[in-house]
Amino acid sequence: MEEIVFGIGITALAGALATVAGAAEDTESDIGSQGDPNSQVQLAPQMGYIHRIFNKAVAGEPPAYGLWVALGAGLAWAFMAMQINPILAIVLGSALAVFVQGVYATTAYLGRTASLAKFGQPVYIDILKSMTTVTMAHAFVAIFTTVAMCHLMISALGHPFPLPLLGLVWGIALGAAGSATGNPFYGKERQYQEQKFGAGVPISASGNIVRYAEAGQRNSLDNGFFSAKLGGPASGICFGLIVFFELWRTVVFEELNIWGPIIVGIIVILVFAIIDRYIEVWARKTFGPYTAPEEASS
Amino acid sequence: MSVKIEVGAGGIPHNQILIYGLVGSLVLIYLTYLNTITGTQYFAFFGGLAAVVALLWGTDTIKHLCSYGLGTGVPSAGMIALGSGVVGALFGATTGILAPIVAIIVAAIIGAVAGLMANNVVRMDIPVMIVSLIELAIVGAMTVLGLAAMACGTFEFLGMITGTVVILGFAVQTYEASVIGGSIIAVIFMLGAIAIQHSFNACLGPGEQQDRTLMLAAECGFLSMIPVAIISFAFIAFLPALVALLVSVIGWIYTYVQYIALSKRDAYAWLDAKPILEPKGGA
Amino acid sequence: MSALGGPAQTGGVQPPTGMGLVLSIVLIIVALALAFFLVQMAGLIALVGIIVGGVLIAFGVHFVPVGGAPAAMGQAPGIATGVAMLAAGAGLAGLFGGAWAAPFGFAVALAGGAVGGGLLMAITCTMVNVIYVFGMGIPAASGKVAKDPITGDTFPEYKSQGTEGHGLPFISWVGGVIGGALGGLGGTLIYLELLDIYQAQLPVILNVTVEQIASVAISLAGIFAVGMFLMNAVLAAYNITGTIEGPHDPKFKRFPRAVIAAAAASAVAGIFAIALLGLVGVF
Numbered sequence: 001m002e003e004i005v006f007g008i009g010i011t012a013l014a015g016a017l018a019t020v021a022g023a024a025e026d027t028e029s030d031i032g033s034q035g036d037p038n039s040q041v042q043l044a045p046q047m048g049y050i051h052r053i054f055n056k057a058v059a060g061e062p063p064a065y066g067l068w069v070a071l072g073a074g075l076a077w078a079f080m081a082m083q084i085n086p087i088l089a090i091v092l093g094s095a096l097a098v099f100v101q102g103v104y105a106t107t108a109y110l111g112r113t114a115s116l117a118k119f120g121q122p123v124y125i126d127i128l129k130s131m132t133t134v135t136m137a138h139a140f141v142a143i144f145t146t147v148a149m150c151h152l153m154i155s156a157l158g159h160p161f162p163l164p165l166l167g168l169v170w171g172i173a174l175g176a177a178g179s180a181t182g183n184p185f186y187g188k189e190r191q192y193q194e195q196k197f198g199a200g201v202p203i204s205a206s207g208n209i210v211r212y213a214e215a216g217q218r219n220s221l222d223n224g225f226f227s228a229k230l231g232g233p234a235s236g237i238c239f240g241l242i243v244f245f246e247l248w249r250t251v252v253f254e255e256l257n258i259w260g261p262i263i264v265g266i267i268v269i270l271v272f273a274i275i276d277r278y279i280e281v282w283a284r285k286t287f288g289p290y291t292a293p294e295e296a297s298s
Numbered sequence: 299m300s301v302k303i304e305v306g307a308g309g310i311p312h313n314q315i316l317i318y319g320l321v322g323s324l325v326l327i328y329l330t331y332l333n334t335i336t337g338t339q340y341f342a343f344f345g346g347l348a349a350v351v352a353l354l355w356g357t358d359t360i361k362h363l364c365s366y367g368l369g370t371g372v373p374s375a376g377m378i379a380l381g382s383g384v385v386g387a388l389f390g391a392t393t394g395i396l397a398p399i400v401a402i403i404v405a406a407i408i409g410a411v412a413g414l415m416a417n418n419v420v421r422m423d424i425p426v427m428i429v430s431l432i433e434l435a436i437v438g439a440m441t442v443l444g445l446a447a448m449a450c451g452t453f454e455f456l457g458m459i460t461g462t463v464v465i466l467g468f469a470v471q472t473y474e475a476s477v478i479g480g481s482i483i484a485v486i487f488m489l490g491a492i493a494i495q496h497s498f499n500a501c502l503g504p505g506e507q508q509d510r511t512l513m514l515a516a517e518c519g520f521l522s523m524i525p526v527a528i529i530s531f532a533f534i535a536f537l538p539a540l541v542a543l544l545v546s547v548i549g550w551i552y553t554y555v556q557y558i559a560l561s562k563r564d565a566y567a568w569l570d571a572k573p574i575l576e577p578k579g580g581a
Numbered sequence: 582m583s584a585l586g587g588p589a590q591t592g593g594v595q596p597p598t599g600m601g602l603v604l605s606i607v608l609i610i611v612a613l614a615l616a617f618f619l620v621q622m623a624g625l626i627a628l629v630g631i632i633v634g635g636v637l638i639a640f641g642v643h644f645v646p647v648g649g650a651p652a653a654m655g656q657a658p659g660i661a662t663g664v665a666m667l668a669a670g671a672g673l674a675g676l677f678g679g680a681w682a683a684p685f686g687f688a689v690a691l692a693g694g695a696v697g698g699g700l701l702m703a704i705t706c707t708m709v710n711v712i713y714v715f716g717m718g719i720p721a722a723s724g725k726v727a728k729d730p731i732t733g734d735t736f737p738e739y740k741s742q743g744t745e746g747h748g749l750p751f752i753s754w755v756g757g758v759i760g761g762a763l764g765g766l767g768g769t770l771i772y773l774e775l776l777d778i779y780q781a782q783l784p785v786i787l788n789v790t791v792e793q794i795a796s797v798a799i800s801l802a803g804i805f806a807v808g809m810f811l812m813n814a815v816l817a818a819y820n821i822t823g824t825i826e827g828p829h830d831p832k833f834k835r836f837p838r839a840v841i842a843a844a845a846a847s848a849v850a851g852i853f854a855i856a857l858l859g860l861v862g863v864f
Binding site for chain 1: 649650651652653654655656660661662663666667669670671673674676677678680681682683685686689692693696697699700701703704705706707708709710711712713714715716717718719720721732734738739740741742743744745746747748749750751754755758795796799800803804807
């Protein structure tokens with residue numbers, strides 16, 4: 001019994017760490033316009049819209065985070081092998097991984113922007129100076145929390161994978177959850193906030209991203225401020241729920257029956273199916289169709 | 299609306315890069331064998347240099363392949379390269395001194411099968427598909443083998459699965475504290491998978507220049523060497539690891555500065571804290 | 582040198598070429614024969630498991646609703662990320678669960694892997710709809726079909742002007758969960774088969790106990806499972822050329838091509854992974 005209570009505590013802590021990681025990950029990638037919204041930042045100058053947005057195209061989010069977290073975990077593992085205290089090792093490993101992330105971010109911006117010379121998009125190096133540091137800070141939070149979570153899974157819950165391999169697995173999952181949840185909010189609601197609310201962006205509007213702010217010109221820090229309001233926390237909840245349920249179903253129900261975690265997992269999936277269906281129906285009822293069908297137009 | 303992938307023309311022909319990359323990485327990786335011959339660990343960093351040369355070649359291959367438009371992102375090419383390469387590299391590693399050559403052959407077989415499947419079964423029908431996936435698998439294998447050799451000082455399998463830990467002042471041999479046992483190979487896998495595709499992914503566009511892309515590839519290679527050199531402190535003696543770290547840092551600073559200079563050369567304008575320059579005639 | 586050819590953009594699905602089919606069958610048979618010759622019955626069973634795992638991964642990728650870049654603007658339905666990467670996220674989360682449950686036996690571990698992958702996709706897909714509905718005020722609508730095959734909802738009137746649909750209709754949600762579960766199942770299957778082989782062979786070769794080499798066996802099986810997962814996922818992504826809405830998408834009918842390609846590619850990569858330890862100590 002005591003073991004289960006201890007396990008539940010670790011599960012809750014891991015879930016909390018994952019929530020922070022997801023929120024930081026999405027905010028970081030939106031400040032850098034990484035992932036799929038990047039295509040619009042890349043397209044805008046070709047359509048004649050010169051902008052001052054950070055264009056940080058480092059692969060997709062899942063592989064990029066797979067690298068940052070695996071790297072942080074690998075370095076932390078190496079420091080621990082050198083008899084350094086685990087907490088210090090994780091901090092040092094994450095800091096070095098963030099250094100690699102920062103360098104990749106600058107080279108991506110310089111490369112993409114220099115290749116757009118034909119369309120008159122200049123390189124604004126003040127963007128690099130002011131925004132790389134902000135993305136690095138967010139990335140540090142995401143990497144540190146994820147590596148710490150992985151370390152907990154091994155040392156407290158006894159997962160068989162070594163730390164770097166676990167970092168790779170959860171890093172890719174973190175990137176997948178963060179990009180899936182957070183990207184549409186940044187891509188549609190922020191890049192195209194001049195378009196109508198409650199509708200997708202018409203394909204004809206592609207590239208016409210918002211480039212001016214309330215005062216002056218928009219930069220990516222404004223985007224981070226916006227993402228932190230909904231996209232980031234939602235990504236955090238998404239990743240936190242994934243980690244929490246994944247651990248919870250095993251830690252609590254494995255003692256009862258070895259098939260317990262699987263049955264509970266299926267039940268959780270069904271619960272989410274009901275939630276999803278409810279949201280979908282609620283949206284259809286509340287928002288209504290865009291063009292009323294003929295027979296219903298009274 | 300997806301971004302059309304465009305690349306610049308001209309530069310060094312691909313076949314020349316292929317030969318330099320293949321021979322260069324093979325020779326450099328064999329230089330790490332000096333460790334075994336001389337009984338030291340000072341030559342470990344040659345493994346990292348082999349990975350740099352292989353990545354230069356792989357970047358040019360990705361540029362050729364992706365200029366056809368795969369329908370999915372550039373990063374996926376890096377994933378399939380390292381996914382097939384890691385099998386080749388580790389299989390090769392079990393064959394002792396023949397490791398690099400066997401790794402190349404095995405990776406080429408897996409890459410060829412993947413390429414044939416992509417063209418003849420999935421029907422991508424891209425003329426350079428088979429050759430490109432063979433090249434990418436070899437590049438992936440050489441990158442994994444090179445960086446792994448850099449981390450533990452040898453490209454032989456038994457060296458990769460054994461390490462030592464110091465318990466109460468005694469050095470004890472263990473399988474857990476090793477490149478494979480500690481899954482450092484997973485870190486090397488991801489380092490290679492991002493480094494191989496980043497330079498082309500970052501430089502694509504109508505103004506792409508081969509010298510700038512390749513400089514970035516070298517930068518990515520040296521940048522990947524830095525964490526591997528730090529990890530290698532856990533496996534090899536202090537001074538050899540320090541030499542490896544110094545080589546990586548110096549190489550990285552040089553290529554990074556050069557890359558920034560080349561970006562400055564190719565950029566439309568290089569501005570600091572200036573407003574948006576609206577194009578003539580308005581947006 | 583932009584887009585010289587690229588995949589043929591014809592309307593129907595091009596069947597695999599005769600050569601491709603024959604080649605894949607020959608490769609699978611040769612690999613199976615080699616596995617039997619090298620590691621006897623255990624090797625044959627393991628290779629069959631790896632091939633089935635690869636096929637499950639490639640098949641599962643076709644279920645995952647991925648909209649790529651347009652989905653991030655509400656221009657196309659699906660999840661706004663790359664198809665191979667999202668599948669990898671789900672499959673590897675499944676691998677996490679499967680590897681954890683490995684001591685409880687084969688069936689429990691496989692089921693654990695499948696549920697782990699499905700759980701990740703269930704939560705992610707739900708959160709995608711939460712963002713679309715509560716963050717952006719957009720109801721879900723498919724662009725490829727007029728009616729949801731499961732719920733019977735109609736879509737054309739819920740599709741905003743100038744887009745191909747948006748959000749995740751329920752059929753795509755179900756597809757995502759099935760895809761994640763199949764990916765987790767396939768990844769775990771490859772991992773378990775390789776783990777069995779290495780745990781049986783490594784102690785004999787190195788003359789140590791199973792506990793001592795556990796981390797080496799787990800790391801090797803884990804990294805090969807990741808590598809083969811990515812290889813099969815990318816081949817499947819090439820097959821669906823980037824984006825797909827789920828099982829109701831017309832592109833879904835292309836899956837036999839990816840299944841054949843993944844079977845042959847997994848067979849070849851798998852035989853090298855199985856035979857990995859055959860040469861240790863020979864040279």
